[in-house]
Every structure is written in C-alpha cells, then in structure tokens.
Amino acid sequence: MSEKKIYLTSGEIASLWTGYMNDSMSKCVLGYMLKHIEDPDIKPVIQLSYDISSKHLELLVSIFEKEQYAIPNGFNEQDVNIIAPWLFTDAFCLTYVNHMSKVGMLAYGGFLSMSTREDICNYFSIGLSKITNLYNESLKIAVNKGINGRHPYIEVPKETDYVDSKKYYSGFNPFSDKRPLNAVEISHLYMNILTNVMGVKLCLAFAQTSPSKEVQDFMLRGKEISQKHIKIFVDTFLKDDIEAPQVPDVAVSDSTTQTFSDKLMMFHMSLISAAGIGNYATAAAASQRLDLAVNYERLSLEITRLAKSGADLMIKHNWLEQPPGIKDRKKLAKNKEKS
Structure with missing residues (x-):
C-alpha cells in the first residue's frame, strides 16, 4: 500500500518562501563581511552565520525540487560587490549577526508554529536550534569584548505585590x-x-x-x-x-x-x-x-x-518578488474568454 502524499499547506508554503528570501539575502551580506573581516574572535561567528544560511538554502532547494515548487529568485552574487571597500567595522558585523539572529529566532518560531508536516516541522525545529546557538555564540563574544548592550539594572524584588488602583494603567493625563x-x-x-x-x-x-x-x-x-x-x-x-x-x-x-x-x-x-x-x-x-x-x-x-x-x-523598479498565492479566478476566467 503506497503512502498518501501530504501536500504543503499555505502556512508551510509561505514560511519556506520567506525563509529562502531571507537566507539568500543574508548569505550575500555575510559573504561580503567574511571577505573583509579581520578580528579572529568575531570572524568564526560570521562564518557560522554564513554556513547556517548556506545550509538552509541547500535544504530549501531540495524541498522545492521534491514538491515541484518554483525556486524563488531571491538574491545571489549579482546582488553584492564582494570586492567593494570595507563598509562596516568588525564590531558592527558582530552586532549585526546578534541582531539578525534575534529576528531569525522570532521568524523560525513563527514558521514552526504554522507547520504541520513532519519533515517541514523538523526543518524549522533544527533551524531554530541553530539560530539560537548563533545568538548565544555572538552574545558571548560581544560580552567578552565589552561591545554588547545591557538592559538597565533595577533592584531585585524582595516581595510580591498587587496592583491596588486603576491608576496603574493611566498615563494619558499630562497634568497627573x-x-x-x-x-x-x-x-x-x-x-x-x-x-x-x-x-x-x-x-x-x-x-x-x-x-x-x-x-x-x-x-x-x-x-x-x-x-x-x-x-x-x-x-x-x-x-x-x-x-x-x-x-x-x-x-x-x-x-x-x-x-x-x-x-x-x-x-x-x-x-x-x-x-x-x-x-x-x-x-x-x-x-x-x-x-x-x-x-x-x-x-x-x-x-x-x-x-x-x-x-x-x-x-x-521591479525589485519586489511576489510571494506565492492563490490564482486570481476572475482573471483566469477573463483570459479564457479572450482565448
């Protein structure tokens, strides 16, 4: 008895497409950074980030081909001048990777929550784990180098408390x-x-x-x-x-x-x-x-x-690639009438 084919849902199609677009863009930016960065502590993190994006693209193409899903154009070597003069500092690159890994954790958490097929869930689960590791690695180096931002310090609470007035939610009145x-x-x-x-x-x-x-x-x-x-x-x-x-x-x-x-x-x-x-x-x-x-x-x-x-x-300027969507039924009907 043959296994029943489980088709991709709209949530999975959207997540895979978005992931491909984001990773193809990231690979271009990170590839440029790798060409110029010199700090021996920071470069491995940029390399790790680049490798994650490259692996994601490889896996996504495999999924697309299996599903006969048109591979997005995304971005490639034509979108980056890798020999252009150095535009960033090494510290910027580390901060950039740390920031984008936060964006990635939120994105992949959302992608996972919109997926149901086992292989797609596994892809996003593993991706989320790798991006989380990237965040931790970039944060550790930033802390060691003293270039990370820290949230303001406040006193640790010594007891629990409850809101005792509706004024707790106020803030509109400029005179109070x-x-x-x-x-x-x-x-x-x-x-x-x-x-x-x-x-x-x-x-x-x-x-x-x-x-x-x-x-x-x-x-x-x-x-x-x-x-x-x-x-x-x-x-x-x-x-x-x-x-x-x-x-x-x-x-x-x-x-x-x-x-x-x-x-x-x-x-x-x-x-x-x-x-x-x-x-x-x-x-x-x-x-x-x-x-x-x-x-x-x-x-x-x-x-x-x-x-x-x-x-x-x-x-x-024809720069905006259109996400996958349902066919325009009215447009299809009109085209059929013309033919």
Whole structure:
C-alpha cells in the first residue's frame, strides 16, 4: 500500500518562501563581511552565520525540487560587490549577526508554529536550534569584548505585590503623575532602542553607497525616523530618572562605493521594518501604562508608512518578488474568454 502524499499547506508554503528570501539575502551580506573581516574572535561567528544560511538554502532547494515548487529568485552574487571597500567595522558585523539572529529566532518560531508536516516541522525545529546557538555564540563574544548592550539594572524584588488602583494603567493625563516604569516596560523600551540603533546604521550605510537618488532619500528618511524613535524612548527613561542605556558602539565607514544592489538593500529594509512593527506590537501589548501603548501604536504607523513607500519604490523598479498565492479566478476566467 503506497503512502498518501501530504501536500504543503499555505502556512508551510509561505514560511519556506520567506525563509529562502531571507537566507539568500543574508548569505550575500555575510559573504561580503567574511571577505573583509579581520578580528579572529568575531570572524568564526560570521562564518557560522554564513554556513547556517548556506545550509538552509541547500535544504530549501531540495524541498522545492521534491514538491515541484518554483525556486524563488531571491538574491545571489549579482546582488553584492564582494570586492567593494570595507563598509562596516568588525564590531558592527558582530552586532549585526546578534541582531539578525534575534529576528531569525522570532521568524523560525513563527514558521514552526504554522507547520504541520513532519519533515517541514523538523526543518524549522533544527533551524531554530541553530539560530539560537548563533545568538548565544555572538552574545558571548560581544560580552567578552565589552561591545554588547545591557538592559538597565533595577533592584531585585524582595516581595510580591498587587496592583491596588486603576491608576496603574493611566498615563494619558499630562497634568497627573505617571507611575514609574515596570521591568517589562523597561525591557521593551530598551530592546526597541537597540533595534533602532541598528536601523540607523544600516540606513546610513545603504544611503551612502546607493547610486539611486530615490533609494538614498528613502534610506535617509528611515534613518531620521529611527533617530526620532530612539529619542522618544530615551526621553521616557530619563523622565523616570533611569540612566540612558548604553548601546553597542558600532559604526560604518565613509565608503561610497556601491556594495549591495538596490533591490537587496530595499528588501533588507522591508525585513527590518516588518520586524520593527512586530516588536512595537509586542511592546504595546505588554505595556500596562497606556501612554506607552499609544506611543508604540503611533510610532508603528510611521514605520508602516515608510514600509509602504519602500514597497511602492520596489514595485516601480521591479525589485519586489511576489510571494506565492492563490490564482486570481476572475482573471483566469477573463483570459479564457479572450482565448
């Protein structure tokens, strides 16, 4: 008796496609970093990250071929000028891998939760484990080198407590005192400062190396939005007499030689914009002070508008690869009538 074929679900198709696009982009960026990086402690982590992306692509192609699933175009060696002058510092590369591994852990956790077929679940389970290991390795080296960001310190609770007033959730009235931030709110504020710092550096690097005025303007707009959001989050800390958090000292060089294709840079920005919107949504849901939740929703709208303008630019230049979807039945019917 032959085994019944289990077809891929829409969730699995979407997850596999997204994973391929992300890993093909990452392989280009990491390959460029490997060509230039010199720090003997940092280079093995970049190599590990590159190897993970390469293996993922190999496994994904195998799945696609088995399922007769059209392999996405994604990104390749044509999207990176590997001999371009060094654009980043070694410390930036380590921070970048640490940051992107966080994005990867969230993504692969989501992919796994949307999968049901055993082989696909195994692929995402193993992938999640490898990305988690990558995060731990990059964090360990960053700590040893003193270039990691640390969440603000607060006193360890000595006893449990309960909310005794509805004012705990307040924060809208500018004439009334707001309660101090709690640990959950502090952690999300700090995490979003870190992600925006990375956004500023990437936007700056992409703006100064893109030959396109449209892409340059988009990246500079993204940089300004990230800087604005950082200031809002830092000011929230300062109002509670919490010291402005220390963030990793990462930088980019003054190279203006095109390093990555505009298509790749715009895709990368769409990826971190989507991650930022997700981070803000999580932070808004976790923040019990209403002014914080409203702030996240307002700032999330700014990122959404930026992402929309980015998507419009990608469509204009035929850079936006379309995800798999169902066929347009009306369009099929009209085409049949014409024939």
